[in-house]
Amino acid sequence: MAASKRRFKAEIDGHDYTIIGSASDRHMQTVTKMMNDQITALKKLSPNLTSEQIAILLAFNAISDQVDKQAELLKMQANDAEA
Secondary structure, rough: OOOOOOOEEEEEEEEEEEEEEOOOHHHHHHHHHHHHHHHHHHHHHHHOOOHHHHHHHHHHHHHHHHHHHHHHHHHHHHHHHHO
């Protein structure tokens, strides 16, 4: 059974977005806060970055984290198969 899609309004870096997904409001609020925190940190570290460069760096970091989590999952599955 597919989870129902809901609309979530988020303000990210001063811009309003409507995000459609099945995650809870709490999840979406957490993601929004983490994004804004990371944007603020990148702006502080490198004030000359454009909004596009910041978005690309955030996307790169997110995919890098996803690759790490996938590798961890595969390792755990391999360990379980050996047990």
